[in-house]
Amino acid sequence: MDALVRLLQLLVLLLTLPLHIMALLGFWEPLCKSYFPYLMAVLAAKTNRKMEGKKRELFSQIKGLAGASGKVALLELGCGTGANFQFYPSGCRITCLDPNPNFEKFLTKSMAENRHLEYERFVVAFGEDMKQLADGSMDVVVCTLVLCSVQSPRKVLQEVQRVLRPGGLFFFWEHVAEPRGSWAFLWQQVAEPTWKHIGDGCRLTRETWKDLESAQFSELQMERQPPPFKWLPVGPHIMGKAVK
Numbered sequence: 001m002d003a004l005v006r007l008l009q010l011l012v013l014l015l016t017l018p019l020h021i022m023a024l025l026g027f028w029e030p031l032c033k034s035y036f037p038y039l040m041a042v043l044a045a046k047t048n049r050k051m052e053g054k055k056r057e058l059f060s061q062i063k064g065l066a067g068a069s070g071k072v073a074l075l076e077l078g079c080g081t082g083a084n085f086q087f088y089p090s091g092c093r094i095t096c097l098d099p100n101p102n103f104e105k106f107l108t109k110s111m112a113e114n115r116h117l118e119y120e121r122f123v124v125a126f127g128e129d130m131k132q133l134a135d136g137s138m139d140v141v142v143c144t145l146v147l148c149s150v151q152s153p154r155k156v157l158q159e160v161q162r163v164l165r166p167g168g169l170f171f172f173w174e175h176v177a178e179p180r181g182s183w184a185f186l187w188q189q190v191a192e193p194t195w196k197h198i199g200d201g202c203r204l205t206r207e208t209w210k211d212l213e214s215a216q217f218s219e220l221q222m223e224r225q226p227p228p229f230k231w232l233p234v235g236p237h238i239m240g241k242a243v244k
Contacts, residue, residue, distance in 0.1 A: 001186065008190040016194050023197050036200045037081060037102045044083035050228040051173075055087045058171055058239060063089040065139045065169065071118075075138045075163060077127050077156070078146030079103065082110025090116040095138070097123045097130060100200075127156040136165045144173040148234075149201035153211040161215070164244040170217070171241050175227065175234040177205040184235065191233045202234075209238050217242035 013020055022028040048055070065072050070091045076084060079096035080103055088094070094117050096107055101124050111119045123132050127143075127150050141160045147153045160170050178184035188204040195204055212220060222240035
């Protein structure tokens with residue numbers, strides 16, 4: 001099976017050779033950083049139409065965290081275009097964090113369309129190192145379709161726990177690997193070396209549920225879902241929440 005994967009990976013590499021040469025020479029990443037926000041804006045709109053009910057149900061739990069002030073300090077990690085903003089309840093003070101500065105104009109548009117939220121700031125940083133954010137400064141951290149593309153999910157989850165206050169909530173929705181040994185997993189292995197360039201670092205074979213289970217949250221709730229789009233190589237999704 002491993003030999004077949006390597007053979008098929010080589011075939012895909014040959015078919016997409018110009019992309020890999022550009023990546024090797026350092027030309028692809030700047031191009032990807034420029035076009036990726038536009039791609040995500042299209043995909044996010046389609047995804048929200050399919051996942052609206054599930055997202056509303058998940059994020060409705062945020063409302064219960066509002067204190068006497070009626071405000072909730074919320075960090076969206078890997079905020080992208082702000083596709084989740086419409087599902088957050090009133091009173092949320094949003095801090096956005098993303099390593100790609102090209103998302104900012106999309107965030108500005110999303111905030112203008114969601115006046116029930118308060119926009120705090122946009123931090124350009126990687127999730128593994130959020131030193132701009134103080135310990136225990138957030139009531140909620142949200143992370144959707146992000147842990148697939150970070151360098152170290154373990155370090156990101158450590159940072160999430162650092163910035164959350166005690167009892168704070170971490171909401172997640174991530175795509176994960178197909179079952180090992182399945183044909184679907186084989187095709188994910190074949191596509192991954194090329195897909196990670198197209199998807200700005202996205203890894204198709206991440207078993208993110210294992211990182212969440214070992215992150216030592218005081219409580220973890222998680223459900224498995226089928227992929228919203230059958231025509232993409234991403235596999236099943238996991239959705240849920242964790243409590244610091």
